[in-house]
Amino acid sequence: MTMTPFALQYARPQTCEPAAPYAFDQAEQVNVLAGGGYAAEDTALLARLGSTASTAGSKTHWDD
DSSP: OOOOOGGGGTOOOOOSOOOOSEEEETTTTEEEETTSSBGGGOHHHHHHHSOOOOSHHHHHOTTO
């Protein structure tokens, strides 16, 4: 019997970028849902995902 580190039993390689249910709106500089609402106002979405982080800051500010 070989010993396998506990974490390796659950580690899986990431196969692709997870699909977010929102998109970044360049004009408003916020994440927007398909229905047009702001992703940051959707409490169920925030509870499920934890945040609506995007790469907007690094694309718009050179010092991020």
